[in-house]
Amino acid sequence: MSPASRNGVLSGEFFMLGDIACAEGAICAGCRFFAGYPITPATEVAQRMSERLPLVGGIYIQMEDEMASMNAVLGASWAGVKAMTATSGPGFSLMMENLGLGVMMETPCVLVNVQRGGPSTGLPTLVGQGDMMQARWGSHGDYAIIALSPSSPQELFDLTIHAFNLSETYRAPVLVMTDAEVGHMTEKVVIPPVEEIEVIGRRKPTVPPEEYLPYRVEPGELVPPMAVAGEGYRIHTTGLTHDERGYPATADDTAQWPLVQRLVDKIEKNKDKIIMLEEDGLDDAEVAVVSYGIAARTAIWPVQMARQEGIRVGMLRLVTVWPFPDEEIRDLAGRVEGIVVPEINLGQIVREVERCAAGRTEVLSVPHPGGGIHDPQAVLRAIRRAAGRKAEA
Amino acid sequence: MERLEIRLSGFGGQGIVRSGEIIGKAAVLYDGRYATFTQSYGPESRGGAAAAQVAIANDPVELSYPHVIDPSILVVMSQGAYNKYVPGFRRDGLLIVDESLVELDEAADGVEVLGIPATRIAEELGRRIVANVVMLGFLAAVTDIVSPEALRKAVLDSVPKGTEELNARAFEVGFEYGEGVKRETSYDT
Amino acid sequence: MELKTDGYRLDRTLETHAEAEGLRGEIHGRHPMDDLLRTDRLPHIWCPGCGLGTALTCFLSALLRSGLDLDKVAVVSGIGCTGRVAGYVRLDSFHTTHGRAIPFATGLKLGNPELKVVVFSGDGDLVTIGGNHFIHAARRNMDMTVICVNNFNYGMTGGQAGATTPVGGITTTSPYGNYEYPFSISALAAASGAVYVARWTVLHARRLERSIVEALLKPGFSLVEVIAPCPTGFGRRNRLRQGLDAMHYYHEHGVIQHGADPVKTDIELEGPVIEGKFVDGEKPTFLEQYRRQLDRLRGA
Numbered sequence: 001m002s003p004a005s006r007n008g009v010l011s012g013e014f015f016m017l018g019d020i021a022c023a024e025g026a027i028c029a030g031c032r033f034f035a036g037y038p039i040t041p042a043t044e045v046a047q048r049m050s051e052r053l054p055l056v057g058g059i060y061i062q063m064e065d066e067m068a069s070m071n072a073v074l075g076a077s078w079a080g081v082k083a084m085t086a087t088s089g090p091g092f093s094l095m096m097e098n099l100g101l102g103v104m105m106e107t108p109c110v111l112v113n114v115q116r117g118g119p120s121t122g123l124p125t126l127v128g129q130g131d132m133m134q135a136r137w138g139s140h141g142d143y144a145i146i147a148l149s150p151s152s153p154q155e156l157f158d159l160t161i162h163a164f165n166l167s168e169t170y171r172a173p174v175l176v177m178t179d180a181e182v183g184h185m186t187e188k189v190v191i192p193p194v195e196e197i198e199v200i201g202r203r204k205p206t207v208p209p210e211e212y213l214p215y216r217v218e219p220g221e222l223v224p225p226m227a228v229a230g231e232g233y234r235i236h237t238t239g240l241t242h243d244e245r246g247y248p249a250t251a252d253d254t255a256q257w258p259l260v261q262r263l264v265d266k267i268e269k270n271k272d273k274i275i276m277l278e279e280d281g282l283d284d285a286e287v288a289v290v291s292y293g294i295a296a297r298t299a300i301w302p303v304q305m306a307r308q309e310g311i312r313v314g315m316l317r318l319v320t321v322w323p324f325p326d327e328e329i330r331d332l333a334g335r336v337e338g339i340v341v342p343e344i345n346l347g348q349i350v351r352e353v354e355r356c357a358a359g360r361t362e363v364l365s366v367p368h369p370g371g372g373i374h375d376p377q378a379v380l381r382a383i384r385r386a387a388g389r390k391a392e393a
Numbered sequence: 394m395e396r397l398e399i400r401l402s403g404f405g406g407q408g409i410v411r412s413g414e415i416i417g418k419a420a421v422l423y424d425g426r427y428a429t430f431t432q433s434y435g436p437e438s439r440g441g442a443a444a445a446q447v448a449i450a451n452d453p454v455e456l457s458y459p460h461v462i463d464p465s466i467l468v469v470m471s472q473g474a475y476n477k478y479v480p481g482f483r484r485d486g487l488l489i490v491d492e493s494l495v496e497l498d499e500a501a502d503g504v505e506v507l508g509i510p511a512t513r514i515a516e517e518l519g520r521r522i523v524a525n526v527v528m529l530g531f532l533a534a535v536t537d538i539v540s541p542e543a544l545r546k547a548v549l550d551s552v553p554k555g556t557e558e559l560n561a562r563a564f565e566v567g568f569e570y571g572e573g574v575k576r577e578t579s580y581d582t
Numbered sequence: 583m584e585l586k587t588d589g590y591r592l593d594r595t596l597e598t599h600a601e602a603e604g605l606r607g608e609i610h611g612r613h614p615m616d617d618l619l620r621t622d623r624l625p626h627i628w629c630p631g632c633g634l635g636t637a638l639t640c641f642l643s644a645l646l647r648s649g650l651d652l653d654k655v656a657v658v659s660g661i662g663c664t665g666r667v668a669g670y671v672r673l674d675s676f677h678t679t680h681g682r683a684i685p686f687a688t689g690l691k692l693g694n695p696e697l698k699v700v701v702f703s704g705d706g707d708l709v710t711i712g713g714n715h716f717i718h719a720a721r722r723n724m725d726m727t728v729i730c731v732n733n734f735n736y737g738m739t740g741g742q743a744g745a746t747t748p749v750g751g752i753t754t755t756s757p758y759g760n761y762e763y764p765f766s767i768s769a770l771a772a773a774s775g776a777v778y779v780a781r782w783t784v785l786h787a788r789r790l791e792r793s794i795v796e797a798l799l800k801p802g803f804s805l806v807e808v809i810a811p812c813p814t815g816f817g818r819r820n821r822l823r824q825g826l827d828a829m830h831y832y833h834e835h836g837v838i839q840h841g842a843d844p845v846k847t848d849i850e851l852e853g854p855v856i857e858g859k860f861v862d863g864e865k866p867t868f869l870e871q872y873r874r875q876l877d878r879l880r881g882a
């Protein structure tokens with residue numbers, strides 16, 4: 001480990017485990033609080049944070065469970081500190097309750113899910129992407145969420161920083177939906193010099209306490225500035241439906257409409273700024289592979305093989321999975337003869353693709369129940385089918 | 394596909410996983426190439442067997458499939474690992490064994506085998522746990538997965554402080570032994 | 583219904599409420615505690631005869647007496663009638679989810695160690711659904727004061743049994759009498775490592791207030807258990823129909839026993855209520871332990 005700069009950034013080139021890259025990304029983003037509970041394959045994130053945070057003026061705490069971890073993260077954020085937790089399936093389920101609290105209180109924070117095979121205890125050490133719908137809908141009630149999906153340790157590093165920036169910009173919990181393959185893979189990771197890392201801070205109120213309404217947005221805006229504990233604003237916030245003062249307003253739907261609609265709109269109406277996609281060879285494609293995370297990465301070979309066979313196939317990688325790029329998929333569906341969706345679950349994001357394609361093109365799922373990555377041949381066969389080629393024996 | 398795959402295997406506590414990481418690190422940080430290192434986790438890695446896989450390439454796209462599928466080099470440092478990996482190992486591959494711990498049988502028929510008594514050498518150096526570094530020195534001599542210089546550097550910046558000298562010696566002894574074996578095998582042919 | 587962008591605003595809340603507050607001031611006159619209360623949220627939701635008003639008043643006067651900088655005091659509550667306290671105090675205040683006030687407070691305190699963090703919540707919230715968080719915060723000697731109002735049932739949801747309901751207690755989910763053994767909250771805290779543990783009924787308001795002051799000024803995990811009537815949920819089913827009946831009961835059955843062995847503080851139906859200061863010890867807090875480790879690290 002080369003000496004860290006004053007703000008804790010370990011700039012340089014490394015051969016680094018994905019989970020460790022995630023922790024380093026958090027530190028670069030200014031994260032100074034981590035609360036977690038050990039779980040494979042996310043444990044190394046916690047271990048690294050326990051080693052690094054005390055050295056950069058932060059605090060690591062191992063909580064008694066994941067409900068506690070999620071709450072401690074929210075608490076720390078309300079004390080003005082950038083905070084994160086990392087877990088996997090079983091812990092992710094326990095975090096759902098208070099992910100909702102984070103959404104409702106509009107609390108910036110980052111939650112990393114290093115996905116493994118499920119359901120239940122499932123396959124603790126082996127990969128899965130089965131929590132993608134849980135990421136979107138796992139907490140009760142209506143809300144919108146941002147979820148990112150990295151394909152390599154480098155991207156896990158980059159996207160962890162980005163997740164913090166998004167969470168501060170939109171005052172919302174942001175999910176990094178990685179997986180056991182990426183988290184437990186060691187590859188080259190470049191940590192740039194501090195001055196090249198973009199770090200976004202929290203928007204603070206500019207009015208004095210007597211004029212501050214913690215949940216009032218200015219016309220044309222969707223995200224209220226945030227005062228935190230100890231600044232003299234004497235704020236109140238609650239998980240109940242609340243008015244602009246943050247006070248419960250539960251007698252009828254007067255406050256529910258504007259509040260819930262805004263919680264959703266602040267993400268949905270900023271889709272163009274939030275969504276990141278990576279395109280390759282789509283311009284003249286007859287077939288498109290739409291995928292994310294490790295499944296998108298393992299689809300690169302089959303795409304290349306299909307091109308060698310003369311199939312014009314391109315790839316759309318969802319770096320941001322939520323909010324979903326409806327328009328881009330709709331547009332793509334109008335241009336190609338088939339869309340192939342490999343993912344390490346039995347068909348989750350493919351439903352979104354089907355919804356957006358709305359019958360305009362054939363959508364083929366390439367499922368995998370978890371525990372391994374796709375056989376490139378399986379993806380290749382689906383590409384051939386989508387292109388109308390006869391499956392080879 | 395321009396990629397090279399290597400699997401290292403043995404039992405827990407031998408530093409197998411660490412060795413895999415060192416090879417990857419050598420390729421990435423000192424040879425300027427790309428590498429993906431994966432290890433076996435979970436019950437498989439508890440106490441008993443240990444395995445590490447490294448894929449190395451000049452273009453990261455070649456590493457888009459991160460798992461080692463059909464390694465051309467297999468390093469075996471326990472009989473258990475031998476029994477597990479050798480029968481399925483490709484016949485045109487290179488099998489490298491720790492002769493102090495592994496006995497060959499018909500499972501290795503037709504495969505090129507190079508051996509080094511890495512564990513015995515390590516014991517002679519005073520610390521059994523540097524057997525993996527002896528093995529890395531040997532690998533540096535008899536294969537060209539990474540440059541010997543790169544591997545030497547990667548070993549030195551991966552070992553605990555205060556053990557650099559011992560590890561450097563272990564690496565050199567393994568390397569010399571490998572150079573000797575290389576000379577011998579070229580006389581043979 | 584299509585919402586215009588301006589539809590996100592509940593227009594004029596600030597103005598409307600300033601108006602309402604002014605009106606209330608005219609009607610009721612001002613109260614010395616008003617500065618500590620979000621008067622624009624009154625009247626509160628609590629039933630007549632409920633012990634929560636007294637518990638809150640004791641807390642607020644204790645706060646004033648403690649001399650703490652009120653801009654640095656944060657109150658965290660869970661869910662329940664007691665949990666509503668966070669919404670009434672004019673302090674940085676957080677109304678979280680059921681059972682999770684303590685871990686939220688843990689993050690808040692560690693995020694800004696300058697804050698004095700107070701958890702104010704009910705027995706169901708803190709030691710039933712939140713029991714695990716409670717014992718672990720005590721074990722860590724986490725720097726916070728927990729005020730737990732014990733009314734022997736779940737008031738908010740209509741008087742169900744919980745982990746504090748005495749054997750034989752009638753509740754809406756133990757209609758034939760509760761047959762589970764309850765926790766003594768004070769014993770639980772003491773056994774888990776709390777450095778300060780006291781219990782008072784709301785009848786002993788002065789003593790309660792004094793204990794809260796002590797707890798607020800005590801570094802580490804301090805617990806004040808407040809025994810309070812819930813006439814609506816528990817009282818009327820257990821021969822304490824009015825709040826006043828409970829007060830008589832506390833008067834007759836309250837036994838002040840400072841330094842009592844917390845293990846012997848179980849509360850039985852129609853038995854004595856042992857109260858007093860049970861634990862007042864010294865032990866480095868979580869943050870002190872953390873700082874010691876930092877010093878060791880820096881020294882090394």
Ligand SMILES: Cc1ncc(C[n+]2csc(CCOP(=O)(O)OP(=O)(O)O)c2C)c(N)n1
Pocket residue numbers: 661662663664665680703704705706707708731733735736737738739744812
């Ligand atoms: C997860 C969850 N489960 C159940 C509830 C419903 N609920 C609200 S308050 C409460 C009990 C509160 O009891 P207590 O903490 O003793 O407070 P009191 O109302 O008696 O002051 C329950 C069960 C909830 N809000 N959340």
Ligand code: SF4
Pocket residue numbers: 627628629631632633634663664733737738811812813814815816
């Ligand atoms: S239900 Fe019980 S605890 Fe709740 S306000 Fe009424 S009397 Fe108080």
